[in-house]
Amino acid sequence: MSITYLEAIREAQAKLLRDDERVFIYGQDVGGTFGGAFKATKGLAKEFPGRVLNTPISEDAIVGTAIGAALQGMRPIVEMQFADFSSLALNQILNNAGTHYWRTNVPVPITVRLPSGGTKGSGPFHSQSMESIYAHYPGLIVMTPATVEDAYTMLIEAVAIDDPVIYCEHKYLYYHLKADKLPEKGLPTGRARIAREGRDLTVVSYSAMMQESLAAAEELAREGFEIEVVDLRTVKPLDTDIVFASVARTGRLLCVGEAFPWGGVTAEVIARVTSAGFHLLDAAPQRLNAKDTPIPYHPNLWSAHRPNAKNIAAKARALLRE
């Protein structure tokens, strides 16, 4: 048997609905016989009547409603149809959910699922990676699972957490990633993972870029380089310890992210390593992100816009020569 990243997300939600009567799913087209734009909730409305609810195209109100329900003891899971549309819910997520515990001492246990990242032909408005925006604001936990196993266990964990969780699931990984079976338990939330061991250079990455980084490491292995790949798993909190430990071993750091280049997760990792671990570095740390333009539609442009195994390997090679 094999299970995809997307199926893992569906299975996690089925389990959550089964095990916890406080859980309900709220989003556009998630209900009925349709089961979501990507089918992440397929069949769930039938299996759990009244708990998988279609909503109007009202991202602000969808999240606002989830916040209100969470304050009254529910554990809502919001599905944004695409991460890109969560821009319309920024106010509720950042200013309402994100400030609530700090202001009132009452946490807001909502999970917002963001189908994130680029796929061929999706263009500027169905491809975005928004994790850095959410991580920038206080009060939120931001998950970016890169494997089928993490997609499953981290979503279950997200709903268990009393604070708002932004769960960035990558659309490119939906069908591309497969696992044999789903685990009972994953690593604790907030813990990064060494996805591949190596001693020459550390690549820190997450979500789909973690998979690209692994492919780059494979390519470089054929050239005799041992690349260590760190999978951040959650970008907030950021597991700085694992990153430091890895850089201490390799002395070289490359951070790879699919989001736009100004600021963001890769910049944050590098800022932390240079400010507190400058002595660990043998060369100036580097970062690779998407380009500073909207995300292009055409596959030729799109594949040149975002980092991929090839240009990650090229960047790593250059850094290895430093």
Place this chain on the structure above:
Amino acid sequence: MLQTAQRTLKSKRKKLAAPHERFLEAFHWMLLARTLEEKLVSLYRGGMITGGVYIGKGQEAVSVACGLFLQKGDIFAPLIRDQAGRSAFGEPLLDVTRTYLGSRLGPMRGRDGNIHRGHPRKNELAMISHLGAMISVTVGALMAKRFRGEKDFIGLSCIGEGGMQSGSFHEGMNIAAVEQVPLVVVATNNHYAYSTPNDREFACHDLVDRAIGYGFEGYSLDGTDLGACLDVIGGAVKRARAGRPPQLIVASVLRLSGHGEHDDASYVPEEIKRKPFARDCLKVAEQTIIDLNLADADTLAQWRKDAAAQVDEAIATAQKEPAPEGDREEWCAISTRELADSFE
């Protein structure tokens, strides 16, 4: 609460829409709110309050009716000018003075101020500044109650005519109707959003007409008339409780203060102050009390004194309390402490 209220009527010139006890109870909260806010204004002028002071002068009648009919288990989402409603709902005066004066012991502990306060665990939602955002939050709270099988609950969410023009408000109203939750939305048109008059806020004939478009039942209200406020808002609460569609009330008043106390409202022309909706609801209610002989002048004076005493006590208490301190604060924005991003 109103020991001195006289039940016997000497004059029947005017028919009250609400029972007298309720009218007097409402008046009591209005008076308390007015007294408190006047005191807050003088503290502000004396430099004793950091940040803004936003008062509900002229809107107490609408506001009090919003709080008065709510029962245990109901959800209340007050906004900027709802001191009277908050008090009627059960918010202690100390919550207000502690928040305005920055006491560490207040509900917001110095982390937020003035009107941005609430007690979510006691069903008084803590507004964020962003207008319109609290409508859908109220909807969600009501859905949760329905999910759990609770019975006999409603929610009441307040808004100004300015906030009514936000996308968030429209989305919230629509989703409320889609979810058919027992919600009352009370919109107070005080004719200004900060300095912007109605004609630059909206172009529809009457805001209440929107009710039908949202799938609400809509009612207009003279917000200067306490009896009418109790009648109309009380009626809406009753209908929501009885399972009618969501209810929209649009009340008309004039904001009898600046937007905040930093604002002299010099942009409000004199002629609008002579309109019927510019009447001071507290004075109107007081006149009704006198006309109907519900209380005499001495009793009213005594009530004012009582209110002032309560307010003074709440202020004195909060003033004696410790302020928060930056180096003793717990700088953690999430409840799951072990997941805090603690790199410095």
